[in-house]
Amino acid sequence: MPFVTIAPPTFDVDLDLRYATADNLTGRPIFARPLCLLHPQAAERLQVAVRLAAAQGLRLHIFDAYRPPAAQWALWNALPDPTFIADPRIGSSHGRGVAIDLTLATPDGDLLEMGTDFDDMRPIAYHGDTSISVTAQRNRALLLGIMAAAGWQHYAFEWWHYQLPDAASYPLVEDAAMGPALM
Numbered sequence: 001m002p003f004v005t006i007a008p009p010t011f012d013v014d015l016d017l018r019y020a021t022a023d024n025l026t027g028r029p030i031f032a033r034p035l036c037l038l039h040p041q042a043a044e045r046l047q048v049a050v051r052l053a054a055a056q057g058l059r060l061h062i063f064d065a066y067r068p069p070a071a072q073w074a075l076w077n078a079l080p081d082p083t084f085i086a087d088p089r090i091g092s093s094h095g096r097g098v099a100i101d102l103t104l105a106t107p108d109g110d111l112l113e114m115g116t117d118f119d120d121m122r123p124i125a126y127h128g129d130t131s132i133s134v135t136a137q138r139n140r141a142l143l144l145g146i147m148a149a150a151g152w153q154h155y156a157f158e159w160w161h162y163q164l165p166d167a168a169s170y171p172l173v174e175d176a177a178m179g180p181a182l183m
Contacts, residue, residue, distance in 0.1 A: 068175035
C-alpha cells in the first residue's frame with residue numbers, strides 16, 4: 001500500500017522536517033531530502049487534525065512522520081534510550097508510517113510555546129510535566145485534545161509524538177518499498 005505524501009496544498013500544514021537538517025539530536029542530517037510520508041489511515045486522521053486545528057485558528061507544524069530504518073539506527077546510535085528512541089531491532093511506529101511528531105502554530109507560522117523544543121530528551125518534555133509555564137501546559141493540552149479528537153494516541157514521554165492506536169499491528173516498511181531512496 002503506497003504511503004501518502006504530506007505536503008501543501010493537499011495538506012494545509014507547515015513542514016519543518018528536522019531530520020533532513022542538522023537541527024536534530026544527532027547534529028547532522030539523517031534524511032537526504034525532506035519528504036513527509038504517512039500510511040493512508042494516518043494521513044486520513046491527520047486531515048481531521050488539520051481541520052480541528054484550523055477551527056481553533058491554528059496550524060499543524062510537522063517535524064517528522066515516516067522514518068526509514070537507517071534513520072532509526074542513526075537516532076538510536078545518538079541516544080540509545082528506549083524511553084525516547086525505539087530500538088531499531090524492534091521497530092518504531094514511525095517505521096510503520098503511523099506516527100507523527102508535530103506542534104501547533106499560529107496562522108503566521110509562529111510556534112506555540114510548549115515548554116521545550118522538539119527532540120528535547122529530558123523529563124521536562126513529558127506530557128504531564130508541570131514545571132513548565134501554565135501557557136505551555138495549556139498549549140500541550142490543546143495539541144493533545146486536537147490529536148485525540150482526530151483519533152491519535154499520545155506518547156507520555158514526548159509532547160510532540162502521536163501515533164495511531166495499535167501502531168505495532170502495522171507492518172514495518174523498508175525505505176526501498178517507498179520508491180526512490182529516502183536516505
